Amino acid sequence: MKFTVASRLAYEVRETTVFILNIEAAALRNQKILAERLDLTPAVALDRHELDGGTRLVRVVVEPGTFEVDYEATVELSMYDADPATLRETPVAELPLEAIPFLNPSRYCESDGLARFAHREFGALPPGHQRVTAICNWIYENVDYLSGSSDSQTSAYDTMVQRAGVCRDFAHLGIAFCRALAIPARFASSYAWQLDPPDFHAVFECYLDGAWYLFDPTRKAALQGLVRIGVGRDAADAAFATIYGDAVMTGMEVSIAPLEEVEDEEPTVRAVGIA
Amino acid sequence: MKFTVASRLAYEVRETTVFILNIEAAALRNQKILAERLDLTPAVALDRHELDGGTRLVRVVVEPGTFEVDYEATVELSMYDADPATLRETPVAELPLEAIPFLNPSRYCESDGLARFAHREFGALPPGHQRVTAICNWIYENVDYLSGSSDSQTSAYDTMVQRAGVCRDFAHLGIAFCRALAIPARFASSYAWQLDPPDFHAVFECYLDGAWYLFDPTRKAALQGLVRIGVGRDAADAAFATIYGDAVMTGMEVSIAPLEEVEDEEPTVRAVGIA
Amino acid sequence: MKFTVASRLAYEVRETTVFILNIEAAALRNQKILAERLDLTPAVALDRHELDGGTRLVRVVVEPGTFEVDYEATVELSMYDADPATLRETPVAELPLEAIPFLNPSRYCESDGLARFAHREFGALPPGHQRVTAICNWIYENVDYLSGSSDSQTSAYDTMVQRAGVCRDFAHLGIAFCRALAIPARFASSYAWQLDPPDFHAVFECYLDGAWYLFDPTRKAALQGLVRIGVGRDAADAAFATIYGDAVMTGMEVSIAPLEEVEDEEPTVRAVGIA
Amino acid sequence: MKFTVASRLAYEVRETTVFILNIEAAALRNQKILAERLDLTPAVALDRHELDGGTRLVRVVVEPGTFEVDYEATVELSMYDADPATLRETPVAELPLEAIPFLNPSRYCESDGLARFAHREFGALPPGHQRVTAICNWIYENVDYLSGSSDSQTSAYDTMVQRAGVCRDFAHLGIAFCRALAIPARFASSYAWQLDPPDFHAVFECYLDGAWYLFDPTRKAALQGLVRIGVGRDAADAAFATIYGDAVMTGMEVSIAPLEEVEDEEPTVRAVGIA
Incomplete structure (x- = not known):
C-alpha cells in the first residue's frame, strides 16, 4: 500500500x-x-x-x-497480516541476540521498577501476540489520553501513577511492560494514517515469533497505515x-x-x- | 601493556x-x-x-x-596518552553522527532533568578534556563513595540529591552531566587494575576531539589498566x-x-x- | 477490652x-x-x-x-462496632474544619499525584465505609506484603508502581487514596494484637459519618486489638x-x-x- | 507598622x-x-x-x-529586629516539643532524602541565624527564579536537581535543608510588601534561640512587610x-x-x- x-x-x-x-x-x-x-x-x-x-x-x-x-x-x-492467535513469544533462549538491548530498561521505560506489576497483571496470561494485545487493552482502559497531561520528562513510572498521557506515554508504558515480561520492545515515531488531528504519532513494536509487530495502545491510528520515522529504545531516540x-x-x-x-x-x- | x-x-x-x-x-x-x-x-x-x-x-x-x-x-x-590541555570538545556540528545516540538521556542518566545544573556549574568552563575532568572532580568532591548506599534502580537524578553512591552511580552522574553539555558519553564496565578490593568496575567514556577518552570519577582505578567488558548507554547495557x-x-x-x-x-x- | x-x-x-x-x-x-x-x-x-x-x-x-x-x-x-453498610462519608461541606489538614498530601502520601487513579478506580463506588473497605481490598489484592521490599523513603507513589511493601506502605497508600477522594485520613502506629511476629504495626484511620474509623489493609491484626501509639499525617509523625x-x-x-x-x-x- | x-x-x-x-x-x-x-x-x-x-x-x-x-x-x-550574629540554634534537647513536628519531612520538603547534602554543604558552618542565612544565600545563588518552571507537584527533591522554581519552591528547599539540620522550619504564605508584581508570596520560618524568625530566599520581598496568611508544614497546608x-x-x-x-x-x- x-x-x-x-x-x-x-x-x-x-x-x-x-x-x-x-x-x-x-x-x-x-x-x-x-x-x-x-x-x-x-x-x-x-x-x-x-x-x-x-x-x-x-x-x-x-x-x-x-x-x-x-x-x-x-x-x-x-506489512503483512499474521494470525494473532498463533503468534507465540520467542523465549529468551531463542531470541536473536541483537534484540537483547530491547529488553533493557531505558530513560522513559523503567521496566525494572514495573516488573512486579507486569508479572502480577499479565504474567499469567497465555504468552504471545495476545498477551501484548492484553497489555495494550489495559493501557487503553486504565490511562486517559489527555493532551497536556505529560511533558518531555514524563516516564512510564509517572504514567503508571498519574494515569494520563499522550501517545508517547502510552507507547512507553507498553514497552516497559513488555520488557518486564522478557518481550523485546522498541519505540517508533511515525506518520499515522487516520490520526486526527494529524501529527507525528508514537507506537511501539514487539519481537514475537521471529519478527517485529506493531502495537498502538491509543487505538488512534490504523496499524497498516503507519509510516515509521525513528525507531529506537524510547522517545529519546526518536525526536523529530x-x-x-x-x-x-x-x-x-x-x-x-x-x-x-x-x-x-x-x-x-x-x-x-x-x- | x-x-x-x-x-x-x-x-x-x-x-x-x-x-x-x-x-x-x-x-x-x-x-x-x-x-x-x-x-x-x-x-x-x-x-x-x-x-x-x-x-x-x-x-x-x-x-x-x-x-x-x-x-x-x-x-x-x-591506549595512548594525549595532552589533556589540548583536547578540545567536538562541536555537535562536527560529531560523527553515530555518536549522536550517546547524547540522549538513558535509564540511569537523566541528562534532560540535569541540564540546568550542568550548565550552571560547568557551562562557563573552557570546553575540552579539562571540562570533563572538572566534572569528575565535582563528583569526587560532592558525592560520597559508600557501599550499599544505592541499588539497581538508583539513577543520576537520585545521586544528585542523595550525594552517595558506588562506581556505577559516579559514572552515571558523569555521563548525565556530559550529555547535558552536548558531549557524547557512554558507560563501560571493566576489569580494573589497582581497584581495591577487586571487583567489576564502572567508568565512563567521552567523545572528545575525534576519539573516545576514559574517565573515572571515583579515582579508584588506574585508567591505563582498564580492560573494558561492556560498553553501552548506561549500566542497563552492561550487566555482567x-x-x-x-x-x-x-x-x-x-x-x-x-x-x-x-x-x-x-x-x-x-x-x-x-x- | x-x-x-x-x-x-x-x-x-x-x-x-x-x-x-x-x-x-x-x-x-x-x-x-x-x-x-x-x-x-x-x-x-x-x-x-x-x-x-x-x-x-x-x-x-x-x-x-x-x-x-x-x-x-x-x-x-x-471501641465500638458500627454497621459498615450505614456509615456514610461526610461531605467536605460538613466536615469539622479541624479534619481539613488530613485531606492534604503529606511526605509519604502523595494524594495529589494519585488523584486520577483514585477517581478512576474508586470514584464510582458508593461512598461510605464500604468504599474505604474497597480501597483496603484493592491494596491487599494488588500489593505484595514483602519484608525488605521498601525503605524509610518509600512513599505511596513508589508503592503504586512497585506493588510491594510492608504495613506502613499499605497504610500510606490507603491514606493517599482516601485523601484523593476527599475522605480525611491519618496514620496510626500501634501495638497490634494477633500480629505475627509481634512488632509495631501501622494502620490508618478515616473520618466517616462523624467519627474516626480504623482500617488495616494488611489484614494482619485484629482491629479491636489495636492500642494506638502515634497518630499523625503519615509515618513521619509516628516514628517510635x-x-x-x-x-x-x-x-x-x-x-x-x-x-x-x-x-x-x-x-x-x-x-x-x-x- | x-x-x-x-x-x-x-x-x-x-x-x-x-x-x-x-x-x-x-x-x-x-x-x-x-x-x-x-x-x-x-x-x-x-x-x-x-x-x-x-x-x-x-x-x-x-x-x-x-x-x-x-x-x-x-x-x-x-516584628522585632534581633542581631543575626547572636541568634544561636536551639539544640534538640532544648526545643519546645511542640516544634518537633516541624522537624519531620513533609510532602514538598523531603528533608530525609536531602540530609546528606545538607550536612555536607551546611553542616560545618557555625550554627545559628547565620547558618540559615547561608542556606538562603545558597538557594538564591544556585536556583533560578523562573515563572512556569515548576508545578503544584514539584518538591524540594525536584528543585534540588532541576535548579529552577518560584517562591514556594525556594521556601520548600530552605525548609528541607533546615529540618535536615535539626532546625524546625515551617512554610508561610503571605501578603508581601514590595513584591513585584504583587501576588501571594511564600517564605519560611525557623525556630532559633527561642522564637520563630522569617526567611525569604528569593530576596523579593521586605521581611518586615510580610503579612502572613497560612502557616504550616509546606504549601499543602497553605493553599489560598x-x-x-x-x-x-x-x-x-x-x-x-x-x-x-x-x-x-x-x-x-x-x-x-x-x-
Whole structure:
C-alpha cells in the first residue's frame, strides 16, 4: 500500500544553531521509499547518517533568521497480516541476540521498577501476540489520553501513577511492560494514517515469533497505515528535531494520505508484521 | 601493556534458567585479546553475539543444579596518552553522527532533568578534556563513595540529591552531566587494575576531539589498566549477568594483574584515549 | 477490652544523643490507660509533650554507653462496632474544619499525584465505609506484603508502581487514596494484637459519618486489638524513636496480650469506631 | 507598622462547589488585625476555623454561576529586629516539643532524602541565624527564579536537581535543608510588601534561640512587610483556595500597602522575629 507523507517545520533561529532532524521515512525492509524530497530554506548544507535500525538523521547548521524544513515522500508499505492467535513469544533462549538491548530498561521505560506489576497483571496470561494485545487493552482502559497531561520528562513510572498521557506515554508504558515480561520492545515515531488531528504519532513494536509487530495502545491510528520515522529504545531516540543553539518553532504541519483506495481497518485485533 | 584478567561466578540454579553473560573482554581496537578461555560447568552449549560497540554477549540455558562460569584472558591494551590541555570538545556540528545516540538521556542518566545544573556549574568552563575532568572532580568532591548506599534502580537524578553512591552511580552522574553539555558519553564496565578490593568496575567514556577518552570519577582505578567488558548507554547495557529464570549467586571472584612491570600511575590528570 | 502492652528497646549510644521516643499508648478518648511505667536505664531525666492528636512524646538526652527503654502499660479499649453498610462519608461541606489538614498530601502520601487513579478506580463506588473497605481490598489484592521490599523513603507513589511493601506502605497508600477522594485520613502506629511476629504495626484511620474509623489493609491484626501509639499525617509523625546523635539499636521486643478471654475476630468486615 | 492588604478572587462555578479559602491574615501574636472585611458575592453562608498555628480557614458552598471573594484588612505588625550574629540554634534537647513536628519531612520538603547534602554543604558552618542565612544565600545563588518552571507537584527533591522554581519552591528547599539540620522550619504564605508584581508570596520560618524568625530566599520581598496568611508544614497546608467541585478562576488581584511612611529596607541581613 502506498502513502504520501509530508511535514513542514518552521523555526525562528536566534543564533547559529545545529538541528538534528529525524522526519524522513525510515529505511526499512517493509517500507520502500519510492520518491522523496527534502527542501531546506535557506538551502544549507546537510549531513546524513543512517542508524542501525534504519532511522535516518539529518544534521544542518543554521544561521540566525527563519528556517523552514519541507519534506515529502511516497512510501510503499508491505506489512503483512499474521494470525494473532498463533503468534507465540520467542523465549529468551531463542531470541536473536541483537534484540537483547530491547529488553533493557531505558530513560522513559523503567521496566525494572514495573516488573512486579507486569508479572502480577499479565504474567499469567497465555504468552504471545495476545498477551501484548492484553497489555495494550489495559493501557487503553486504565490511562486517559489527555493532551497536556505529560511533558518531555514524563516516564512510564509517572504514567503508571498519574494515569494520563499522550501517545508517547502510552507507547512507553507498553514497552516497559513488555520488557518486564522478557518481550523485546522498541519505540517508533511515525506518520499515522487516520490520526486526527494529524501529527507525528508514537507506537511501539514487539519481537514475537521471529519478527517485529506493531502495537498502538491509543487505538488512534490504523496499524497498516503507519509510516515509521525513528525507531529506537524510547522517545529519546526518536525526536523529530533536536536543537543545539537557540531556535523557536513557529509552525508545524504533518500529513499522510493513501495513494489508492483503502478499505477501512476493521475494528478487530490485527497482528501487523513489519520485519 | 598486557594484563591477565579472570572472573569466576557460581550460581545455584533452581529451575531452567537463561543467563546472558557479559564478562569477556570487549573486542576493541585498542584492546587486543591475546588468549582467552571460558569454561562452563556443567559444560552447556552457548550462543555468542557481538554488539556494535564491541560488547560480547554469551547466552546459555542452564538446568537446575550448581553452575559455574570461569573466564580467563590475556589482553593487550594500546591506549595512548594525549595532552589533556589540548583536547578540545567536538562541536555537535562536527560529531560523527553515530555518536549522536550517546547524547540522549538513558535509564540511569537523566541528562534532560540535569541540564540546568550542568550548565550552571560547568557551562562557563573552557570546553575540552579539562571540562570533563572538572566534572569528575565535582563528583569526587560532592558525592560520597559508600557501599550499599544505592541499588539497581538508583539513577543520576537520585545521586544528585542523595550525594552517595558506588562506581556505577559516579559514572552515571558523569555521563548525565556530559550529555547535558552536548558531549557524547557512554558507560563501560571493566576489569580494573589497582581497584581495591577487586571487583567489576564502572567508568565512563567521552567523545572528545575525534576519539573516545576514559574517565573515572571515583579515582579508584588506574585508567591505563582498564580492560573494558561492556560498553553501552548506561549500566542497563552492561550487566555482567542477566538472569531469566531462578538462580542465586553463591560466589564471585574478579581479578586482574599486569603481565609486565608497570610504573605506578602518577597522580596527575591524564587523557587516556581508546579509539 | 483490656490489654497489656510492652516494648523494650536497647541502644548502644556512641556520643551524647537526644532520643524522641513515641512508644507510649496515646491518650485517646476510647483508649484508657489504666496503669503504665516507663523505665530508662540509665535513669536519665525526661521531658514529655502530648501533641494535639494524643500522641505522647518523650525526650531524653543520653550519654555514651548502653541505653535501655522498658515500657509496659495496661490499656482499656472502648471501641465500638458500627454497621459498615450505614456509615456514610461526610461531605467536605460538613466536615469539622479541624479534619481539613488530613485531606492534604503529606511526605509519604502523595494524594495529589494519585488523584486520577483514585477517581478512576474508586470514584464510582458508593461512598461510605464500604468504599474505604474497597480501597483496603484493592491494596491487599494488588500489593505484595514483602519484608525488605521498601525503605524509610518509600512513599505511596513508589508503592503504586512497585506493588510491594510492608504495613506502613499499605497504610500510606490507603491514606493517599482516601485523601484523593476527599475522605480525611491519618496514620496510626500501634501495638497490634494477633500480629505475627509481634512488632509495631501501622494502620490508618478515616473520618466517616462523624467519627474516626480504623482500617488495616494488611489484614494482619485484629482491629479491636489495636492500642494506638502515634497518630499523625503519615509515618513521619509516628516514628517510635527519632535519634539526634549517634546510637545503634541493639535489641527490640514488642508485645501485646489481652487481659481477658477474647473471642477471635470473625473474618467479616467490621467498622471499628474510635472517636 | 501598619499595612492594608487586599485580595479579590473571581471564579466561574460550574457545579455546587465547596471552597476552603485561606486568604485572611493569620491570627498571630505579632500580627494584629485592626480591621477587616470579607465580602462574598453572592453572599453565601460561611464556616470558620482557626488552626493551631493561627491559620484561618473559611468554608463556603457555592452554587453554579460567578463567585467573587473580596477581602481587605488593616494589619499591624510588631516584628522585632534581633542581631543575626547572636541568634544561636536551639539544640534538640532544648526545643519546645511542640516544634518537633516541624522537624519531620513533609510532602514538598523531603528533608530525609536531602540530609546528606545538607550536612555536607551546611553542616560545618557555625550554627545559628547565620547558618540559615547561608542556606538562603545558597538557594538564591544556585536556583533560578523562573515563572512556569515548576508545578503544584514539584518538591524540594525536584528543585534540588532541576535548579529552577518560584517562591514556594525556594521556601520548600530552605525548609528541607533546615529540618535536615535539626532546625524546625515551617512554610508561610503571605501578603508581601514590595513584591513585584504583587501576588501571594511564600517564605519560611525557623525556630532559633527561642522564637520563630522569617526567611525569604528569593530576596523579593521586605521581611518586615510580610503579612502572613497560612502557616504550616509546606504549601499543602497553605493553599489560598482549595476547591471541591468544579470551578475555574477567572480573576485574581492581590495588594499590600503601608499605612505610614516606611524607610526602605536596608540591603543587609536582618533577623526578623515573629513570635
